[in-house]
Amino acid sequence: MAETFFLPQASLDALFAALAKDGRRILAPTDRDGRTELNPVASFQEVAADYIQTILSAKEAAFPKVERLMTFTLGAKAVDLKDAEPHAEPTVLFGVRPCEASGFGALDAVFNWDTRDRFFNARMEALAIIGVGCTKKDDACFCTSVGGGPGSTRGSDILLTPVEGGFLAEVLTPKGRAMVALAPGAFQPDPGLEKKVVEVPVAFDQPGLTRRLKDRFEDGIWMEQSLRCVGCGACAYVCPTCVCFDIVEEADAKGGHRLRTWDSCGGPMFTLHASGHNPRETQAQRWRQRVYHKFSYYPERYDMLGCVGCGKCTRACPVDMNLQEHLAEAAQA
Amino acid sequence: MDLREKARQLLESGEVKAVIGYEKGTMGARRPVFVKKAERADRLVLDGDCAQNLATYLTRPEIRKLGRVAITAGPDALRAILQLMAERQIEEENLLALAGDGTVELASAQAIEEHLALAPKELPARDRELLERLGKMDRAERWAFWQKELSRCVKCYACRNSCPMCYCGHCTMDCNRPQWVPVASHALGNLEYHMVRAMHLAGRCVECGDCGRACPVGIPIHLLTFNCEESVHQQFGQRAGASSRLDYALSTFRPDDKESFIR
Ligand code: SF4
Ligand code: SF4
Ligand code: SF4
Numbered sequence: 001m002a003e004t005f006f007l008p009q010a011s012l013d014a015l016f017a018a019l020a021k022d023g024r025r026i027l028a029p030t031d032r033d034g035r036t037e038l039n040p041v042a043s044f045q046e047v048a049a050d051y052i053q054t055i056l057s058a059k060e061a062a063f064p065k066v067e068r069l070m071t072f073t074l075g076a077k078a079v080d081l082k083d084a085e086p087h088a089e090p091t092v093l094f095g096v097r098p099c100e101a102s103g104f105g106a107l108d109a110v111f112n113w114d115t116r117d118r119f120f121n122a123r124m125e126a127l128a129i130i131g132v133g134c135t136k137k138d139d140a141c142f143c144t145s146v147g148g149g150p151g152s153t154r155g156s157d158i159l160l161t162p163v164e165g166g167f168l169a170e171v172l173t174p175k176g177r178a179m180v181a182l183a184p185g186a187f188q189p190d191p192g193l194e195k196k197v198v199e200v201p202v203a204f205d206q207p208g209l210t211r212r213l214k215d216r217f218e219d220g221i222w223m224e225q226s227l228r229c230v231g232c233g234a235c236a237y238v239c240p241t242c243v244c245f246d247i248v249e250e251a252d253a254k255g256g257h258r259l260r261t262w263d264s265c266g267g268p269m270f271t272l273h274a275s276g277h278n279p280r281e282t283q284a285q286r287w288r289q290r291v292y293h294k295f296s297y298y299p300e301r302y303d304m305l306g307c308v309g310c311g312k313c314t315r316a317c318p319v320d321m322n323l324q325e326h327l328a329e330a331a332q333a
Numbered sequence: 334m335d336l337r338e339k340a341r342q343l344l345e346s347g348e349v350k351a352v353i354g355y356e357k358g359t360m361g362a363r364r365p366v367f368v369k370k371a372e373r374a375d376r377l378v379l380d381g382d383c384a385q386n387l388a389t390y391l392t393r394p395e396i397r398k399l400g401r402v403a404i405t406a407g408p409d410a411l412r413a414i415l416q417l418m419a420e421r422q423i424e425e426e427n428l429l430a431l432a433g434d435g436t437v438e439l440a441s442a443q444a445i446e447e448h449l450a451l452a453p454k455e456l457p458a459r460d461r462e463l464l465e466r467l468g469k470m471d472r473a474e475r476w477a478f479w480q481k482e483l484s485r486c487v488k489c490y491a492c493r494n495s496c497p498m499c500y501c502g503h504c505t506m507d508c509n510r511p512q513w514v515p516v517a518s519h520a521l522g523n524l525e526y527h528m529v530r531a532m533h534l535a536g537r538c539v540e541c542g543d544c545g546r547a548c549p550v551g552i553p554i555h556l557l558t559f560n561c562e563e564s565v566h567q568q569f570g571q572r573a574g575a576s577s578r579l580d581y582a583l584s585t586f587r588p589d590d591k592e593s594f595i596r
């Protein structure tokens with residue numbers, strides 16, 4: 001059961017100071033040059049005052065865009081291999097939205113599918129999430145169509161909901177309780193505040209969509225929908241649940257590193273075989289893969305969706321491939 | 334006659350297989366639409382909010398397969414079309430450009446050239462100002478500016494994929510046997526990617542600004558290619574997109590070149 005408190009606005013700096021004193025980095029949405037992005041902050045004043053979401057997602061905290069996996073040096077007779085150690089700085093994600101907080105679940109499903117990925121897990125263990133519920137939305141949001149909601153507690157260790165004079169704080173996990181213990185004075189007893197968040201109407205029937213996809217693989221709809229997609233990776237790179245990566249090596253004559261970097265199933269190289277054959281030769285097939293991965297294969301394999309309805313892909317897409325709209329169309333009989 | 338009516342006519346008569354234009358998108362934005370049936374022509378809109386350079390679609394296999402197409406084209410798209418013709422990427426007979434309010438038919442390279450001659454290229458005020466600011470910086474300051482900007486690049490390639498002049502089926506960035514440019518989005522990988530891209534667009538960039546508009550993290554990446562375009566213009570007197578018959582400055586030479594090393 002979640003314990004609820006009142007967290008006055010004036011106490012936030014005390015909370016931030018306590019977290020910093022405990023050696024934790026705080027990442028929060030900031031407004032820099034007119035862009036809302038996650039940055040390290042020292043005080044609550046630095047947090048963006050008004051935002052719907054950050055452009056990039058919070059996944060970077062657990063799945064950075066580049067991660068070193070190993071280092072090798074070429075000796076005279078042998079190659080010396082060295083595992084890289086995960087760089088897992090104790091971090092608090094402050095002010096991410098409930099959709100993004102729950103997005104870590106979809107990453108976890110892949111990184112702990114059979115092998116437990118030690119880099120991802122080390123970072124997750126060092127990560128605590130203070131989500132903030134939404135009092136605003138835009139046309140790209142569709143969390144309620146994929147099982148989430150603007151006040152959903154899933155994925156947050158503490159969920160804050162803005163109320164008069166501060167926040168209603170729902171403390172949800174041991175990590176959340178540990179943060180409260182660091183700044184006990186900041187949290188006051190809940191005087192029975194009402195949790196009010198923005199309304200996000202359900203846009204399409206998701207279980208219906210997932211059923212419908214079963215026999216829509218060969219449908220012409222994917223070609224029609226994807227005609228304007230330019231096959232860049234913007235949607236995947238901003239997505240909190242997209243988990244595809246590439247493994248590359250950077251080396252010189254003496255040695256080098258093996259790196260893991262973000263990748264996207266939207267590009268033609270993604271499935272290109274060494275033989276020259278490409279099973280996903282057209283953009284239509286790649287767009288279909290994006291939809292199926294999130295709405296058919298994820299539910300089949302992990303019993304969850306690979307999309308949290310944050311709408312970041314829609315906002316980032318240079319040609320306005322509005323995902324919600326395409327899903328609603330695909331869900332129709 | 335308006336654009337919708339024109340599109341209907343063209344599709345009904347079978348003169349074109351599709352009309353590439355804009356429709357209303359999310360939050361009032363404009364986005365590309367491909368109208369293949371006359372009865373769908375009323376989706377088309379054409380107004381000041383239609384910014385994207387639709388010429389980027391003309392080299393795509395899916396679009397080429399359709400046959401002859403009409404495309405609503407402002408000056409930037411028309412320049413891109415001429416440059417693509419100069420680079421032998423599209424053929425006159427496969428294309429009908431709809432200029433002005435969308436009813437001015439330009440069916441040949443010559444017609445496009447004549448139409449464009451009426452409207453000299455002007456950069457948006459914001460780009461002009463930023464370019465001036467960059468021009469006034471010394472090397473170290475400019476270096477710092479781009480280092481800071483590029484540090485946010487996630488290597489999504491939205492800039493490359495949106496660009497009408499980035500049509501290569503196999504891009505240097507994607508080469509892995511051998512790999513020329515680091516794949517990873519770190520300081521070196523980002524710098525090399527953008528240097529290579531800027532060099533590949535020197536004298537070919539039609540200054541539409543689409544690469545910058547496409548960037549999800551808001552890097553004014555188009556200014557790099559604008560700057561290279563301007564250098565080629567100053568050095569060789571050429572402008573990308575001015576003619577469908579252009580001997581590209583960086584891939585040709587003249588026996589009477591003033592530089593002696595070339596002989
Ligand atoms: S697919 Fe789009 S809406 Fe879904 S989680 Fe990813 S970015 Fe958000
Ligand atoms: S961001 Fe848009 S254009 Fe780019 S791959 Fe995704 S859907 Fe296609
Ligand atoms: S480089 Fe940028 S500005 Fe130049 S043609 Fe390509 S998209 Fe347009």
Ligand code: SF4
Nearest residue numbers: 486487489490492548
């Ligand atoms: S669009 Fe922006 S983030 Fe993406 S590769 Fe280009 S500069 Fe980098």
